[in-house]
Amino acid sequence: xxxxxxxxxxxxxxxxxxxxxxxxxxxxxxxxxxxxxxxxxxxxxxxxxxxxxxxxxxxxxxxxxxxxxxxxxxxxxxxxxxxxxxxxxxxxxxxxxxxxxxxxxxxxxxxxxxxxxxxxxxxxxxxxxxxxxxxxxxxxxxxxxxxxxxxxxxxxxxxxxxxxxxxxxxxxxxxxxxxxxxxxxxxxxxxxxxxxxxxxxxxxxxxxxxxxxxxxxxxxxxxxxxxxxxxxxxxxxxxxxxxxxxxxxxxxxxxxxxxxxxxxxxxxxxxxxxxxxxxxxxxxxxxxxxxxxxxxxxxxxxxxxxxxxxxxxxxxxxxxxxxxxxxxxxxxxxxxxxxxxxxxxxxxxxxxxxxxxxxxxxxxxxxxxxxxxxxxxxxxxxxxxxxxxxxxxxxxxxxxxxxxxxxxxxxxxxxxxxxxxxxxxxxxxxxxxxxxxxxxxxxxxxxxxxxxxxxxxxxxxxxxxxxxxxxxxxxxxxxxxxxxxxxxxxxxxxxxxxxxxxxxxxxxxxxxxxxxxxxxxxxxxxxxxxxxxxxxxxxxxxxxxxxxxxxxxxxxxxxxxxxxxxxxx
Amino acid sequence: xxxxxxxxxxxxxxxxxxxxxxxxxxxxxxxxxxxxxxxxxxxxxxxxxxxxxxxxxxxxxxxxxxxxxxxxxxxxxxxxxxxxxxxxxxxxxxxxxxxxx
Numbered sequence: 001x002x003x004x005x006x007x008x009x010x011x012x013x014x015x016x017x018x019x020x021x022x023x024x025x026x027x028x029x030x031x032x033x034x035x036x037x038x039x040x041x042x043x044x045x046x047x048x049x050x051x052x053x054x055x056x057x058x059x060x061x062x063x064x065x066x067x068x069x070x071x072x073x074x075x076x077x078x079x080x081x082x083x084x085x086x087x088x089x090x091x092x093x094x095x096x097x098x099x100x101x102x103x104x105x106x107x108x109x110x111x112x113x114x115x116x117x118x119x120x121x122x123x124x125x126x127x128x129x130x131x132x133x134x135x136x137x138x139x140x141x142x143x144x145x146x147x148x149x150x151x152x153x154x155x156x157x158x159x160x161x162x163x164x165x166x167x168x169x170x171x172x173x174x175x176x177x178x179x180x181x182x183x184x185x186x187x188x189x190x191x192x193x194x195x196x197x198x199x200x201x202x203x204x205x206x207x208x209x210x211x212x213x214x215x216x217x218x219x220x221x222x223x224x225x226x227x228x229x230x231x232x233x234x235x236x237x238x239x240x241x242x243x244x245x246x247x248x249x250x251x252x253x254x255x256x257x258x259x260x261x262x263x264x265x266x267x268x269x270x271x272x273x274x275x276x277x278x279x280x281x282x283x284x285x286x287x288x289x290x291x292x293x294x295x296x297x298x299x300x301x302x303x304x305x306x307x308x309x310x311x312x313x314x315x316x317x318x319x320x321x322x323x324x325x326x327x328x329x330x331x332x333x334x335x336x337x338x339x340x341x342x343x344x345x346x347x348x349x350x351x352x353x354x355x356x357x358x359x360x361x362x363x364x365x366x367x368x369x370x371x372x373x374x375x376x377x378x379x380x381x382x383x384x385x386x387x388x389x390x391x392x393x394x395x396x397x398x399x400x401x402x403x404x405x406x407x408x409x410x411x412x413x414x415x416x417x418x419x420x421x422x423x424x425x426x427x428x429x430x431x432x433x434x435x436x437x438x439x440x441x442x443x444x445x446x447x448x449x450x451x452x453x454x455x456x457x458x459x460x461x462x463x464x465x466x467x468x469x470x471x472x473x474x475x476x477x478x479x480x481x482x483x484x485x486x487x488x489x490x491x492x493x494x495x496x497x498x499x500x501x502x503x504x505x506x507x508x509x510x511x512x513x514x515x516x517x518x519x520x521x522x523x524x525x526x527x528x529x530x531x532x533x534x535x536x537x538x539x540x541x542x543x544x545x546x547x548x549x550x551x552x553x554x555x556x557x558x559x560x561x562x563x564x565x566x567x568x569x
Numbered sequence: 570x571x572x573x574x575x576x577x578x579x580x581x582x583x584x585x586x587x588x589x590x591x592x593x594x595x596x597x598x599x600x601x602x603x604x605x606x607x608x609x610x611x612x613x614x615x616x617x618x619x620x621x622x623x624x625x626x627x628x629x630x631x632x633x634x635x636x637x638x639x640x641x642x643x644x645x646x647x648x649x650x651x652x653x654x655x656x657x658x659x660x661x662x663x664x665x666x667x668x669x670x
Contacts, residue, residue, distance in 0.1 A: 075611075075636075078632070083636065085640060086602045230626050232614045232629070238611065269670065276641070279641050280641050283638065290633040542587070544662050545661055545662050549663075
């Protein structure tokens with residue numbers, strides 16, 4: 001067993017033991033605890049849990065590498081996956097928390113109709129499944145790469161751990177485990193980033209120091225036949241960068257596993273601050289990633305480019321064994337570099353290895369490599385657990401109880417069905433993770449477009465426009481979904497590569513959302529308004545408190561003033 | 570405080586005022602949200618890249634760093650300002666002892 005394997009095993013075993021211990025401490029006995037953690041999670045902890053839930057194996061392992069090869073255009077992910085939280089905090093989270101139910105489909109079911117609830121529950125399950133399969137796969141790859149276990153074994157071990165704490169603790173167990181997982185993943189991300197910044201520039205804060213390599217990076221990139229690093233719109237035209245960024249933002253705000261996290265706070269105010277803490281924690285990684293990407297690319301071009309194929313640095317050799325770094329056997333000196341094996345470049349570097357190889361490139365000791373592996377596992381497992389909870393709550397709460405049992409069930413029956421649904425979801429996720437359907441990698445990226453075109457407009461209209469009715473919402477949601485899915489299928493499969501106005505399939509979600517808004521507004525306007533009592537419920541969503549205190553200037557102290565019923569009536 | 574709210578004012582007057590001030594704050598913050606990300610980071614990135622500050626082309630910096638920091642600050646401003654607005658209109662959430670939740 002190598003030193004790296006030894007330290008990876010140590011860190012993974014310790015971190016898993018901590019997760020199981022936390023789950024045991026926070027096991028739950030009632031449905032509110034299972035679905036929304038009894039609405040008793042402090043805001044900072046909830047923010048950390050949202051951050052861990054949000055940042056998947058892709059954010060942790062692949063994003064920096066992707067940015068390294070995209071240069072400026074990598075900003076679509078950086079802005080797209082953070083800007084959505086502004087929309088979430090200002091437009092959705094506080095109001096949905098005030099409505100105070102367990103799931104996203106439950107809100108649209110109450111606000112609109114059972115039909116809309118069913119569409120929403122179906123969409124929530126579909127989006128979450130495509131996502132969770134990718135996470136299982138990511139966790140399995142970390143296992144297999146660092147511990148030499150087969151991928152299937154790795155997936156099964158990761159799933160067994162998630163299953164234990166998700167079934168035991170439900171949302172409460174998942175939330176507290178995610179707080180621990182956030183800590184592991186952010187430490188594992190920042191230590192190598194600080195070290196590599198120090199090595200290359202002599203200043204340890206990567207966010208500040210990566211500017212000093214940009215000019216040289218631009219020059220090197222051009223020398224090796226790549227696009228200038230800071231030059232915009234090299235990978236995508238401007239209109240597409242705009243639309244993809246928007247689609248990722250509104251998709252983020254519409255993803256059920258993110259929204260559901262704001263149901264767990266103590267109050268409406270807690271939901272607002274949770275969004276702040278969540279984005280602060282997320283931004284620690286997201287502001288570091290572009291620096292890691294720039295440094296890694298600089299290292300590769302500066303350290304590898306132009307050298308003889310026989311004199312490459314050690315990390316190239318050790319990663320060549322994994323098949324993720326390929327040196328063209330015909331190359332004598334490295335004169336071209338790519339991330340795509342089909343390009344036939346002298347050196348091919350997979351996006352995924354940059355973060356994982358960083359500690360080695362920076363010459364950090366084996367324990368740090370082990371920590372990075374544990375961080376990748378934490379990122380994959382925390383996201384998978386959150387997604388599994390959405391699948392389980394949508395299936396048990398929205399389908400089984402609302403549709404089959406018509407709302408009549410005892411507390412213990414509800415909890416049992418919730419746990420069974422979770423177990424079923426884990427089993428399907430393991431099978432999917434071991435044999436991922438070929439389209440999964442693409443579908444994950446497109447889940448955002450579908451989320452953008454379906455959930456976001458329906459939720460925003462439901463909160464901000466009382467006049468929006470069930471027919472409008474159902475028509476808007478269906479139109480948005482059908483339009484977006486049709487364009488994606490057309491552009492990807494029927495007529496591959498063809499686009500309208502340079503709009504890529506990733507960016508079409510923005511247009512799909514506009515279609516949803518337009519159809520919902522037109523159909524609502526031309527049909528009868530929602531009932532009075534429902535409009536009053538929507539009105540009440542605007543005010544955080546249940547009862548309003550009298551705050552007229554005449555009253556001496558606020559707390560002695562008599563309470564008046566909110567809304568007067 | 571709100572001098573405009575006289576005892577004889579209609580019962581629902583405060584609702585409209587509260588909502589209007591909430592919307593005004595929200596729209597203001599969303600304008601900044603759009604300006605830093607889509608404005609500085611995408612639409613005007615080429616012009617801003619002509620300006621280089623601390624080795625960073627400015628447009629590139631907004632797209633990969635500045636926009637993210639601004640988003641965090643925007644949410645903080647929203648949460649703080651809404652605290653004040655809620656308290657002013659008496660719709661803040663308090664527990665039995667009158668402590669803020």
